[in-house]
Structure formats: C-alpha cells, structure tokens
Amino acid sequence: MTLTDRLTGADGRPGGPGIGPDAALDVFVEWAGERGFTLYPAQEEAVLALTEGAHVVLATPTGSGKSLVAVAAHALALATGRRSWYTAPIKALVSEKFFALVETFGAEHVGMLTGDAAVNPGAPVICATAEVLANHALRERDSSDVGLVVMDEFHFYGEPDRGWAWQAPLLLLPGAQMLLMSATLGDTHAIEEDLHARTGREVLAVTGTQRPVPLEYEWVLTPVHETLELLLREDKAPVYVVSFTQAAAVEQAQALASVEVVTAARKAALKEAVGGFRFGKGFGHTLRRLVLHGIGVHHAGMLPKYRRLVETLAQAGLLAVICGTDTLGVGINVPIRTVLLTSLTKYDGRRQRVLRAREFHQIAGRAGRAGFDTLGHVVVEAPEHVIENAKALAKAGEDPKRQRKVVRKKPPEGTLSYTEATYERLVGAPPEPLRPRMRVTHAMVLGVLDQWEGQQDALYTLVLDNHEDDERRARLLERAVQVVGSLLSAGVLEPDDGSSLKDWLPPEPEPEEPEAPAEQGADTPEAPSEGLGALGEALAAAGFAAPEEPTPEQPASSAGAAEGLRDTPADRPPLERFLRREGPRYAEGPFQVAMDLHEGFALNQPLSAFALAALELLDRESPDYALDVVSVIEATLDDPRPVLLAQQFEARGEAVAAMKADGLEYEERMEALEEVTWPRPLADLLDQALRTYRRSHPWVDPRDLSPKSVVREMFERAMTFGELVAHHKLARAEGVLLRYLTDAYRALRSTVPLSARTEELDDLVEWLGEVVRHTDSSLLDEWEALTHPTQTAEDEVRPTPEGRALSANPRALRVMVRQSMFRRVELLALGRYEALAALDGGLSAAQWQDAAAGYLAEYGEVGAGPDARGPALFHVEQRDGTWAVTQILQDPEGDHDWRITAELDLAATDEAGEPALVVTGLAPTGGGG
Template sequence: MNPAHPDSPVQPTLADQLPDLAEVPEFLLDDAVLESFLAWARGRGITPYPAQEEAATALAAGDNVILATPTGSGKSLVATAAHFIALAHGQRTFYTAPIKALVSEKFFALCEIFGPEKVGMMTGDATVNGRAPIICATAEIVANIALRDGAAADIDQVVMDEFHYYSEPDRGWAWQVPLLELHQAQFLLMSATLGDTTWLEKDLEQRTGRTSTTVSGTTRPVPLDFHYVYTPVHETVEELLDTGRAPIYLVHFSQREAAERAQALTSVHLLGDKAQTAERKAAIAEAISSFRFSSAFGRTLSGLLRKGIGVHHAGMLPKYRRLVEKLAQQGLLTVICGTDTLGVGINVPIRTVVLTGLAKYDGIRHRVLKSREFHQIAGRAGRAGYDTEGTVIVEAPDHEIENYRLRQKAGSDPKKLKKMRKKHAPEGRATWSESTFERLTTAEPEELVSQFRMSNAMLINVVARDQWTYAALKGLLRGNHDTRAKQNQEILTTLDLYRGLLRAGIVEEVAADTPSGKDARLTRELQRDFALNQPLSPFALAALDLLDPESPTYTLDVISTFEAILDEPGQILTAQQRARRGEEIAALKAEGVEYTERMALVEEITWDMPLHDELEQAYGIFCETNPWAKDFRLSPKSVVREMIEKAMTFSDLVSTYSLARAEGVVLRYLTDAWRTLSHSVPPEHRTEELEDILVWLGELIRQVDSSLVDEWAAMSDPDVPVTAEQVAEHAFGVGDASLLSSNPRALRRMVRNHLFRHVELFAFERENQLAELDSSLDTPPDWPAEMDAYFDEYDDVGTDTAARSGDLVLITEDAGTWTVRQIIDDPEGDHGWAFEGVVDLAATDDAGDVRLRSLQVIRG
C-alpha cells in the first residue's frame, strides 16, 4: 500500500468501509462484511486470487484458517481481511510476527490502511495505543497474555504470520501457547512452508469449536525458474543483467560477506546504457538527497546506492535498512546484497534471488539449509504484477566452480582429465552439490515440531490467574502438542519449578473450593510483562542498595548494575575482548614473553566486567528467594560506561572496535540501556550526573537514527495512537532528527565529551587519532609538538572521574557559536594547560554531532 504524502488530502481508510451491521439481517452478516472488504480491494485496483477469496470467505464465516500458500500469493491481503472482519464485529484482533522489525513494518502499514486510532503495537519494550482494536505484537507478547489470562484474555482473533516459527527450538513455545489457551479466539495461521497440517486443523477445531479450513496450493501467481550455476557471483550477476532479470537479491549467510560482496560489485556496470545510467543516477540522487548518512557505514552505503547497489542485514541501522527497502520498492536498485533475513517477510520486491550458498552457521554448527529455509528465501523471487516468472539461482561452492572450469579446459582429453588436480571442499564446513540443490527444490517443507517447554516465568503467569492453578497447568502440560513421554518430563520439570517458588515465598498455597481443597497464588504482584522487558530489573533495583553513594564512581556503578541485566550485544563484546587481548599480547611481547606463554596468559582475558564479583554474589543471594530469576542470565559488561569514561561518541565506539557492519547492534544496545535506565532507576538513586547522561544518551540515539519505532516508547501515555503525520514520516523517511542545538543540555554534555576525548587521546599520545578527530579543522593543533612540550613539564595526564569533572570545563554560549575550555588535570594540580575550542552550531546541527570551528592548546 502506498502511503499518502504528508501534504496530500486525508484519504479514507478501510475502517471507513465498515458496514452498519445493525441494519443487516443476521443471515446476511457474513456476506455484508466480506462484500465491504472486497469493494475496498476493488477500489484500490486489487483483484483477489481465488485462494485469497476462499480464505477471506472462511474467515467471514467465523472459521479458523490455515493459509499455506506460496510466497507472493498475497497472504497480507488475507490478514487485512481478517482484521477488517474482526473490526466489523466489534472484536479485538492481534497480528503477531517473529521479529520486531516485521511487527513495526506491519504496524505502520495497518495505520495507513485502517487509520492510526484503530491500530496499536506491543513489543515488550514499546507500547503504542495499547487499547486499540487492532494490535501488532511479537509472538511472545500474545503468549504471555494467553498464559496470564487464558480464555478470559481480551483477544478475539489472532493472526500469526510466519507460523513456521512454531518449530524454532528457542521460541516455538510462544507460537504454541496461544493455540493451547485462547479457546475463544479465531486463528489465521500463515506461512508458505508448513508441511502437512491435517493434525493442526483437527486440533484447532477441537479446542476452539470452530470449523478449521486449510487453504493451500502449490501454484504461485508468479512461477519460479530454478538454476544451479558454476559461474562466480560477479559473472552470474552480469549474465542476469544481460538477460533482463534484475533487480537481484544476493543472499549471504553472514553480514560480513554481504557487505564485502557489495563492495566487490562496484566494478560491475549495473545501471544500463549511458542514457539509462544518467537517468537512474539522477533518480537515486534525488531519492537520497535529504537523507543523512551520519555514520561510518552510512557513508559507504551512500556510495553503493548511487551505483544501484543496496545492502540489507540486521546489523545495519534501522534507517539504512528502511531506506534500502524504500529504494527497492521504487525500483531504483539493481542489486541488493543481503542476508537470509529476506526469508522473514521483509518487504524487498525483487525479480531474481541468487543464493551464494546452501549452507549456514546456525549458532551451533555449520549445516546445509533445511527445505523450509530454502523455500522461504527462494519464494521471495518474482514480483506480482511486474514479472511473468521469478528466477532462483544457487551458486556452486568455490571448489566445485574451480573443478568445473578445469573439466571445461580439459575437454574430452582423457589424459588431461586424468592429470586434473581437483580442489576439495574446506574441512570442517558443510558443503553442497547440485544433488543437494535438486533435493531442496522438490522437497516438501519439514513437518512442524512442537517446542513446548515450561519455565519459571510461564509458571508464574499461570499462577497469577484467577482460575484454579492446577486445572490450568493440567491443560497446558497434558494438552500441549508434545509426545506423552516429553509431557511426562515437562511435568517433572514443572513440579521442581513449583517447589522452588514455594520455598522462595513467591507462591503460597491457600485453602480453596477445589478437588484438592487448596490452590496456589502469588505472594507479591509482578508486572504483567516482567518476563519480557528486562526481567532482571528487580535484581538490579535490589543491588543498587549495595552501592556507596559517596563513591566518586557511584553514577557509573549504577549504570554498570543495569548494564549487567541487558542482553549481550555479542559483536560488541567480542570486539572488546579482541582489543583487550591484543593490547595484552603487545605488552607481553614487548616484555619478551614467549609466544606459547603469551597465548596462554591472554586466554582468560574477556571484555571489561565492572562489579562482576559483587553482582554475581548478590545475584546468587537474590535467586534463593526469587528462583524465577534463574531463567535469565546476569551479564556484567561495560559499553555505556566505557563511552562515558573515554568520552566516546557513537562513531568513536564504532571506529574503535571496527563495528561499522554492526551499527544496528550498537544502536539497539544503547537504546535498550537508555530505556532501561530511564524507566527503572528510582529517584533516590538518580544523581544530577545520571540525569545529564540520560539526556545525552537519548539525544545521541536520536541523532544517529531517529526512525526507531522505540521512540514511541518515550510517549507519556502508551494508550495514545500515533498521528497521521507520524505514519507518513515513517513511510517516507522524511523528518530527520531534530536539531541538536534545540537540546542544549544534551549538547553541553556532547561538547564536554568532545573536548575530553581530546584529553583522553592526548594522555595516551595517540596523535593519529587526534588528527582524525580534528580532520575538519583548517588549522588543527600540532599534536606531536604539544605532547612533547607537555610531557617535558609533567609525567601524566589525569583521565579519571576527577579529570572529567564539570569544574574543569568552561562553556560560554553565544548565538551561533559556543566557546569551550577544557582544563587538563595535571599531576601537580597547576591546571595551567587547557584545550580551547569554538563550537560551530550550524555545522553541529547539520552533522548531528559536535563540530568545532577552531581548536588551540593553551600552555601553562
């Protein structure tokens, strides 16, 4: 659906098409609702496929529907019909998806279709318009509501997209629980790769009392043409361009490979003949003219986009991913180098999918793709309404390509063939062949596999119900989709968990009118989403009482306490560990320590873990009375703290640890830290310094990427809908971050950080980094000379808490410029040396980061 431009007249929404059912005879209700929806579709030039109309008709009749049609057959339209039908009957409907990005995408799409006041969103860490009749939510949200409220839940309909996630080992429970508990609800389960669902159809009928209809079929609106090729990727791309089969999505199984491939393709001419090239370049330049490429990878991406090359993976900043999707939807990109996230319903319309391999590392082992994974990715090829067929190409492994070329060179000469030295597949890695390809193209998706499991968090949600706990648990443990043997094991696990909650005093047994004469209840109230939004927050709050408010590091220790409960940003921590090990190896080498001994000594080095021993000890004590906390893991780390201690910007952090390909991971972590600290630290533990840090961190996040849906979490009332302007802003990517100078408190902190960053680098004599930091200055200081002069006078430069004190920073604020003096904390306390700079506010607003007009060193 194309959104209305912000300046265009208000367009009627689908909600405006709702029929007045009070005037419709009962026996015509279903037809009236369905006809209203189909009239809206026809008005938008949409003619539903037979499968779409069949599914919508069944939904209007009140049936459950399992929609197992191929990718590209319009499941989104059926989901829209389901929401419309529920809305017409005054019901509340939930859309669920496996990842927050997809929930966000659907939220804004439905806001455009139904109007913002009708649509809300819940992702565990952000709630918008939470009382709306249409809610977009992650599967875990719906599962936790089902566990807490059972059939009494305020949910009349559930639309579960990408339902094959039912088989995911870690998350499948969240897709099964709603089916087990929401007996009152109507279900629409959608996926192109479900396998045989006969058992599921019968199970749904038995639980809900509704007829269940499976709508399936193997005929795609846009058929697929499969090929296995022995040409290197760049040759494959050139062949596809020559035969008019662009746009092309190149699928990789690591973010690094996707980014490197995009760079490698810059030498391939992608934009057509001379006239076409000029026209396409102009269109791309116009489309991205007002977009701020504010980060290291952003500048790389800008150059790639101008050549018609996109990059798309989860490690990118959300605004970059959304820009690539937008340009792809406008038909401006020839090639997109991405990862297999394409298989999760991300909206990137393409003609051809090229899989650069058929094996991936899944976090545990390197393995060949499953049939379901292959078909989810391949199914994205072919654009309905544009292409008569989609093309799917699988690249042979490198060693097979080399062997193929050797055979071609040898021809039919038996002597040459005999002498041919074949290449072998790399050891320790899964490989594939043409027979693997042929098997996957014809194989049916694997059967859905139950992944039910019980946890403390699930058990607490069930005990919190008003109804009899034993009956509710029996329904879950004996009514789930597991085998009898696995159910027995899960029952034993649940008994252990229950006894632990009793011993901890979280659950107590009380007399009740039940067959056993007793029931269970919670002894304390827990927030409804305690297991979703930083579940260890209660521990962090308790641990704050162990800190010394008089300590000079108190504010940093508060931050470290909450950083310890955040999910681990793996790429950041690995990079920090690598850097610490590298520094130690260099030091040991300088001391003459032998290689073997050096490697043994650094083996134990990990990333920095402030308060590790204190927090681990406190956590052990906390778990004795809060056994549910054992479901989660404490993880001390220092990301925000390090940024404060070293006065680092977002760009500094990315550059220091070479995280350009993981900027999205960095931003997500900083956003989680900011939100958790903002919402969780009680007033008695909030210092003025912490308040300054929160303002700075929030503004830093907004300047890096203001498109995050999590911004809506900052709204004072989560029951308030977004506005039509906000919907249009999201859809078009207009409206960049607000001017940095409009938040003077945050800017003061950033200016202080910028000057102290100079102190930090000066202290460690990192003249190259200082030169890079001041590269925009016409006449930067002569840092080597200044260092020589300073260290002739003093032995050290202070970089501790005292050196970062606001007392050593003087800022004079004038219109257009600020003057700032950062006094150096020398060991003698003379304070005669300083760095003095002039901040250019206009350039700062333009860059979204501090920009100096001049900088000089003041000598004592």
Template sequence: AVRPVPLEFTYAVTPVHETIEDLISRGRAPVYVVHFTQAQAVERAQALLSAKICDKAEKAAIAEAIGDFRFHTGFGATLSKLLRAGIGVHHAGMLPRYRRLVERLAQQGLLKVVAGTDTLGVGINVPIRTVLLAALSKYDGTRVRRLRAREFHQIAGRAGRAGFDTVGYVVAQAPDHDIENIRAVAKAGDDPKKLRKVVRKKPPEGFVSWGEKTFLTLVDAPDEPLRSHFRMTTAMLMEVLSRPGDCFAALRHLLEENHEPRPRQRKLILHTIALYRGLRDAGIVVQLDEPDADGKNVALSVDVPENFALTNPLSAFALAAFELLDPDSSTYTLDVVSILESTLDDPRPLLLAQRKAARDVAIAGMKADGVEYEERMARLEEISWPTPLAEEIAFAYGVYRQGHPWIASYQPSPKSVLREMRERAMTFTELISAYGLARSEGVVLRYLSDCYRVLRTGLPNSVMTDEIVALTEEVGAMVRDVDSSLVDEWEALTSHSGE
C-alpha cells in the same frame, strides 16, 4: 498449497558474477544473492561494482529516491556507493534504517541485485524475482552442514512476485572448485592426452560440498516437521503474575495447553515453580491470603517504577547483586552498569574486537620486554575482553544460585561496552570506528538499546540515583540519534501495553 507463482529451478556452473549478469540480461532481476555470513554478502556486493548493473537513467532514479537520506561514515559510505550502482545489501548486522532504505528501494524496483544473508527465508520485506543461492551448505554455529529441506524451501519460496511475475526463478551455484574443474575439462576438449593432464582442484579442507543431485533432492524433499520450542522465562512469568484474576489458573493453562510433549510439559511446570519460588524468596512477589479487588492472588512486594520489568532470567539475580554495591562509591553508577551488562546477551563481534585490541597491546608489550614467542602465545590465551567486577559477580552469583538452583542454566557474562563508552566518553560512531565494526553496527546498536531498556525498566527505586537517571537519558538520546526506530517501537509497545 498451490503457490501463486510457479518456480523454475536451475543449477549454475558459471561463476557467481557471470550468473548474475546473465540473469539481469535475461530480464530476471531483481536478484537476491543468498550468502550465509554477513561478510560474504558485503564482499559479493562490492565485487559486483565492476559489473554493469544499471544504466545512467536508472542510477539517476536511484539517486533521486535516496534524496537527502543521511549515511554515517564507515559502512554508510560503502552502502551509499553500492545503492547508487543498483546493488543492495541486507543483513541483520546493519542499522535498521539502512535495511529499511534497501527494502524501500527494492520495493520501488530500483535495485537489480541485493546481496544478503538467509534472513530472506524468514520474510524480509524485499520483493524478488530470482533467488540465487551462493552455496547449499552453511555453518549453523556448531558445524558446517548442508541446508535442510525446510530452510531451502523457505528461501526458495521468496522467488517470484505474486501478481507481477508469471514465474519465479531459483538458482543454485555449484562450488567454486567444481566450476574450475568443469572449465578445465571443457578447455581440454575431446583430446585424451589433454584430459589426462588436467589437474582437478580439490575442495578446501573441511568444506562440505554439494552438487546438482543435492540441489534436485532439496527441491523435491518434504519439509522436516516443525517442533515446539516453548519455554518459560522470568519476564513471561512476571507478565502472567501481573494480570488480573487467578494467575495460577492462567499459568496452568499456559503450561498444559501447548504443543510440547507431556514429559517436556512436566519439566516446564517444575521450572516455572522454581522461577516463582525464586521471585518469592527474593522478595519480588508476595502471595496474598485473599484475592484483591482485581481477583489477583499475587502482588509485587518491592518498590519499583510503574514500567518495571524483569526482562531476562538473570534480572532477579541483578536485583540481589545491587545490594552488594556501595552507593557512596565513586564508581557506583558504573558498577550498576556492569551488573546489568553481565545479564545481557553478548554482542560477539564487539567483544571479539575488544579481545583482539587487548591482545595487540599485550603482545607489543611482551615483544618490547623480550618475551619468547611460545610464552607470548601462552599468555595471549589468558587475555580476553574487559570483564569489570567479574570476581564480585561470580561470588554473588554463586551465593544466589545456592538458594535459586533453577538459575544454574543461565550464567552471567561480565563485559564492558556501555561502561567503556562512559569511561572513555565515546560516541557510537567513535566506538564503531575504534574497533572496526562497520559491518556490525546493527548488532552494537541493538545491544545498546537493550542497555537502555534495562536502565529504564530493570532498576528498582532503591538503586536509582540522579546520575543513573542522567545516564539513562544520555543512552536513550544516543540510540535515537543513530537510529530511533528500535527505541521508538519499544516505547510504543510498552505504552500500548499500559493502556
């Protein structure tokens, strides 16, 4: 396919801030500076405050466009300062409403620079003339590696605004140590004695380097082939089972008419059968002898609310684990929350902050007790974030897994986020402040939104109490007060699906 805007590629051997200033002076803004961690993106934006990005008139226009937008304390105050200087920040850890504000200001042409992560490559709504890659290697969760051709092309392809720019610019930065070495050699000039005395800086240990050759190779390299990653989840299975008509025929079509290779399709079929048997054995669904009036041959067999949904593979396990709780216990509501939290994805930044806080308290106590350093370090390894009901959940999971072996691929993860907030009567702002999570507000908010969804749709009527209903309303109100978009969009989707 022919791109609507041709691209011009440049390899920069000047420091990032100098490269950015040069691009702006040459009329190549807005510039999106791509980093591969959220912390690096924010640090880059803050470092640019010392540069002259916008003049007084441009800053006045930004202030007028921001208007009475409400910034929270913490990262909100930092973002406000950056935006008023013409510098945006964009990454997944930000609150959605902050990201939308950055996108709106960028669309209005008010931001000269946006420092963000490689989420640019998946199509965020920020018009860009120049893409500046601060690195050509990234940590992918397992190891540090160079960018793949498809990743590079997705990011680079965002340069150039169709219908506005005649060319888009893609710039890649040389590694910092290479830039320093190039400058040292240039300073020595043609003097052989000075050149011999140049001490070349080595890359940091474990650093995966790149060079101009790497950059040019990525520019010309063909994209890696796309691979299907279809998988069947409990939620998807429940959706198909709830449709009118023959659900088994629909499942057969879904499992056989996809882009997975045949051996993978066979595994998916066996996995789906195991999921179905698990739902049936748990008493959640029952197979009908004859199709009903809607042609359905499977029906729900438990007393559940209209909006009930099993949203992840461990949802069925949670229903079984609720049976082990004592409704008359004073901690019943908190225990229900703990089981639900164990089935949700981990908000890693918050859990790591909780672990650090617990270890700080422990090490202070051990120092006061005179515990030797080696023993203190050994004990610290055993301290993690709070995991209420960990033993009970592990026992329940072990029993449940014996009858539902398919669930072995999904492990519960006990944690205490919503429970801690409830026990300590903490607001969202207090939680963020207590653990220093200003850069990860969006991660925490999405987690609390997930808590709200499972409280709303993941509990059968047999578990619901007045206190749980009240807690659900409080969590929903808290999430809406911070940023209503996550809840509003979800509720809009669920209301449309029920029409």
C-alpha cells in the same frame, strides 16, 4: 475514502447498525475489485471461512495474496465490533504492515506496538511484534481486547528461542479468532486439532502449491560473477544474491561495484531517491557508493535504517542486484525476479549444515512477485570444486583419454559440501513439520502473576496444557517451580493469601557441623576473605539462603533443585502441587508483586533475578555507582561477540607492547597473552556473588554470567556510536552493536527497581536511549508525517526520515556534553595535546600545551578519577541557540580554580547528530578563556 468509511454503520461508527459479516464481505470484495484484485480460489475459500467465524490456517505460497486475506480479516473484525491484531516476527515487517493498514483503514483506526514504540495504542486495529501480543495475553488473559488475530510468518512457531510467542496466544486467548499464515508451514494437523478442541470453533486449513507466479529452478556450473552477468543480460533482474555470511554478502556486492549493473538514467533516479538520507561513517560510506551503482546490501549486521533504505529502493524497482543473507526471506515485500543461492549450506551458530527444506523454500519463494513478473527464477550455484571440475572436463573435450587425465578437485578439508542430488531433494521436499517451543522464563511468570485473577489456571495452561509432549512438559514444570521459587526468594513476589514463604519454599538445609581444628603445623585452608563474607551477608539480607555451594562449572540438576518432582501428590513440594492444580484451587492469587516496581519492570534475561540481588551489593555513595549498575546489567546480557573480540584484540595489542617494553621473551608473551581478554568490570565481585546466589538457586547456569564493558566503555570514553564503531573497526557489525545497546537500554529501564535508581543513573539511561534513537531514526517520526495535514504523499514515503533533533532532549544532550568535556580532562591529564586539538579545533596543540603549562606549574597533575567526573564540576548556561559550557578541573589541593570553557552550537549539533562542541579556553577563574 478508506475501507473503514465503507464499514461505518448508521450510527457513524465501524460495526454499527446494518453492518455484519456478510455485509462486510460484500464491501471488501467490492473494494478489492476497485483496486484490480480478483480473489484467487484459495483467497476466496479463506475469506469465506473467516466470515463464518472459523479459524483459518493459510499455508499458500509466497505471492499468493495472503496479505489481502489479512485485510479481509481486519475488515470483518471492524464490521463486527471486534479489536483485531496483526503480528509479525520483526519490527520492519510490523512497520511495513502498519503503514499499509493505515492507508487502507485510516490513521485514526490503526495502532502499532513493537516494545520500543507505541503509536495510537487504543486503535481497533493493532500491528505488533509477536512477543507484544504474547505478553499481552500473559497479563490480560481476556479475549475481550483481542477479537481476531492475524499471525504472519507463523512458521516462527518452531523457532527454539521465540516460538513460545506464537504458541502462547493460541493457549491463552480461546475467545479470539485466528488467522495463521505462512508459505512454509508443513503439516499443521496437530495445531488444528488443538485449536478446535480448545476454542470450539471450526478450523479450516487452506493449502496449495500453485503459485500465481510459477518458479523455474536451475542448477548452474558457472562462478557467481559469470552467472550474475548472464542473468543481467537475460533481463532477470532484480537479482537477490544469497550468501550465508555477512562478510561474504558485502564482498560479493563490492566485487560488483566495477560492473555497470544499471543505466545512467537509473543512477540519476537512485541519486534522487536517496536524497538527503544520512549515511553514517564506516559502513554507511560503503553502502552509499553501492546503492548509487544500483547494488544493495542486506544482512542482520547492518543498521535497521540501512536495511530499510535498501528495501525501499528495491520496492521502487531501482536496484538491479541485492547481495545479502537470508534476512530478506522474512516477510518483507520486496519485488525480486531472481534468487541466486551461492550455497546450500549454512552455519547455524553451532555447526555447518545443509539448508532445511523450510529454509530453502522461504528464500526461494522471494522470487517472482505477482503484479511484477510472470515467472520467477531460482538459481543455485554448485560448489566451487564442482564448478572447477566441470570446467576442466569441458576443456578436455570429448576425448575419453584426456578426460581420464583430469585431476578432479575435492571439497576443501573440513567443509560440508552438497551435490545436485541435494538441490533436487530440496526443490521437491515439503517444509518439515513444526515443533512446539514453549518455554518458561522469569518475565513470563512475572507477567502472569502480575494479575490477581487466574494465576493458577494460566500457569497450568502454559506449563502442562500446551502443545508439548509429556517429556517436555515435565521439564517445563521443573523450570516453573524454579522460577516461581526464585521470585519468592528474591522478594519480587510474596504470598497474599494469608500463607508465608515457608509454606511455599523448601526448608533451608541445616548448617553442617564445623570440622575439628587441624593439628598444629598442618596446612590449613585460608579463611574466607571479608569481601566474600560481606557478599554472603548482603545476599542473605536480600533474602537468599546459603547452604552448601554446588560446583560452579555446571548447573546443578534442575530435578534436584525442584525437589525431584514426585510421583505421589502428597510428596510433592507446595509449588509443584500449585502448578499441577493439585490440592486447593485458586481462582484468585495467591501471589502478588511485592517490590516497588516501576512501570515496564521485567526480568527478561536468565540472570535478571540475580542482577536484582547483585545490585544490593553496590555502594550507592560511590562515584562509580551508576557505572557499576550498568556493569551488573551488562554482565547478564548476551555477548555481542564482534564487539568483544575487537576489544580483546585492542587489549592484547596494548599488553604485547607493554610486555615488549618490559623485555619479556616471545614465549612468555604468548603464554601471558592467553589471559588477556576484553574488559570485565566487577568480574570478581559478580563471580563470588553468583556462587553465593547458586547455593539457594542451584539450577542457575554460571555460564550465563558474562561481565563486559560496552555501554560502560562508550560512556567513560565519551564516544558516539560512530566513534565506537570506528575505534573498534566494527563497520560490518553496526547492527550487532545497535541491538546490544538497545538490549542494554531496555534492561536498564526494566530490571533496575526504583529503589536502586539515582539521578546520575537516570541521566546515563536517558543518554543511552538517545544514542539508540539517534543512531537509527524512530518510526514515530514517520507516524507524524502520515498524520500531519500539510505533508505530501511523496514526503511520506521518502526513504530519508531522520530522528528527532538532538537538542529536543536536553537531558540526554547534557550528559553527552558532560562526557565530551570529561574526555578532554582525561586527555589533558595524559598530556595528549595533539589529540585535544583534533577533537574540535578550538585550540591548537600549542595553545593547549601553553595553557596547561600554567596549571601544571601550580598543581603538578590533573585529576581524572571518579571525583573529577562528578556533576558538581560541570556547568551549563543555556543561551539563544548555544550553550556556554564549563568543566572545572579537579586539582590536588581542591581549589577548583581552573576550568575548560566551551561553546555548544545547537543547530550544528542537530545537523551533525552529535555535540558540536568547540573549546574556547583553559584558564583559571577570572583568567579569561
């Protein structure tokens, strides 16, 4: 019987007659007691406050049972007929809580929304990422659908890029009851006071430093491997070894591979637990070897399925050591007895710095879990030079003369060090106060204005009635004026209250008088090229004015772009007055979405609005149109640095080889090499377009434009995820690559409007989605396992879920096969017969060469340009369990007589996770093969 069954009223539904908050509390306490849970005082205080309808800020240590309070909150919401939401910062934690709540409340009563997957979205209990709830609040702005919110890991409120998602629901959902939870909140008085003033509900802060499992801290002067050996001997495993770079985490794990960290019996259990889990090539092989030795690795550069495997094995108590970064410090319920920090400094993307108190306690708090341990251990390594100095002094003994002769080592030059005093300060320091991090983006504004009612009030709340100080609010107001103005200029929004664009946007500047012609013979500037003129015309046709261009190096002053944000209301531009709620008040409108936007359309990148305009510049009749659309979108995404640096390394290697062949001297080669970078398709076109775009949008930062070719390279070269990883040696950055491909997939689906889409582009997007899904298994498969009536409990929790069969998505599979066949065309055009033979073994290199000789004797060359890639030259005949595939060759005469034939085995394709394609021949039509 689930907890929901116990909350069912006389009418057979949760929250029915006879069920209210007091009765629900009694049911919950009884249910918890049956499972061996006796509420701690802090838990009891929080649950009673929730029962009385108050907001609760629960700031108790890790392991103090915050999750049980969250269950009580959901039960209270069910009992009172309200919909409750659980939010967390990462999908892995959302997934973990989803399955835990399914077990507690029943599968039919729990849903999940992560932005990638929607499972039972109409359920009364919803698990979601914080951004999903925030975007729901932007669009709906009605608390009737959100009765209670449990915000886990609430310290993310202070994250610069993501904190807005924790603040927005507090601002826009005043009718919802809030439970804000984190072990490292710090001072929350300002948040509590605002929440009380905004909603009228009482707010109770439940704090405490007493942990159910106390922590023991230790500063050690032994190297990491010696410390680990001692911890294992003292039965202080599982140990989480925290490094602050991904490479260091992997190296630490590999260094332990020769040490017996678990027994033979544990190794056998690990082999059984891993079962048929599919480890990919590259890092997958390394991880398999390590986990079978009882050693895990956990960092953000790994594929999510690998991180989840490590978490699952650790939860089962099978791993003795996990080497990773601080990624395990975010919410995942993994029983760790000891945390070993190899350093107290980290690189935060800008500089090397000492850990903040919040970061230190977030990591240290993973040690010692209730129900597993009676004491947790936090061990901090001294810097290497301090350890070596300590060893040298110990070797000198008690003799003062020998001690004075010891030459003490200093920290390496240019590095940031720390001392035992640093360690002691962090142990005793409370978490720093949270800083609000509201932001304004195109996606947020579009979300608000997508609803006709309450546009002005919602924007006012987000921009000027938030948790920020006056200075930050002024900057947010400037940004909001810019964003709304750019959406109006781009034609994404239009007035719908009888006004016109001229009523909202500043007038276009008067064109400057042309300069007098230069004297005959004087140097005259070169006239603008036709290309730039065409760009200007195309952008103007898309609704963008072209006054004087700002300098491209730095964005223009946003204050200037927003007309200065005047002190006097009468002097302020219309959009600023609207956002300040000065002048006319709008209960509805005044804007509506103007374009034919598909479901899920969003502008999530800083240059999304520019990308929308730049798509107008592309030639839809070009055979490269779909790939060019990809390049426009890729140019607006964040750079996956490890991938780009690997591409640059390859490009520079090829350039050096070519320059050597041309006889260039070393100095010339090195100078020329500085200009060689990763592939940047459409760079000139997009750079010129952005300069034109910035004439009417001077606040846009040109540094946000970064042309690159990751998806495009993968598609053009018909590479699988594993092949791209192997080709560029990205085994340690698989997670970075997958996140980038996922972002590209989302951007292509959400940014490209229906008017710019073609069948070929849709095929490409479908292919990319299947690559992402098949690289890392979907949560939907596990949902099916949970609700399937014949599935056993053991099957449900095995850490080996696989994604759906590749053949289940024939459209994406067709694109993959077409790309694989065209790859053979490219290799054939280059005469690379050994490489062709290595692809599948259907034909030997000699057979390829003999067959190609007949074609070359007739036509001389194999076409491999855009026309040769066209869908008209590719055919599939679907048979029982196989596909018969034909790729027609593009010859100079256009006869299209020759073809490559192949067979695709669907069962082998599903097993391999990539097309199992075998070439059967290269011959003219009617010539066999």
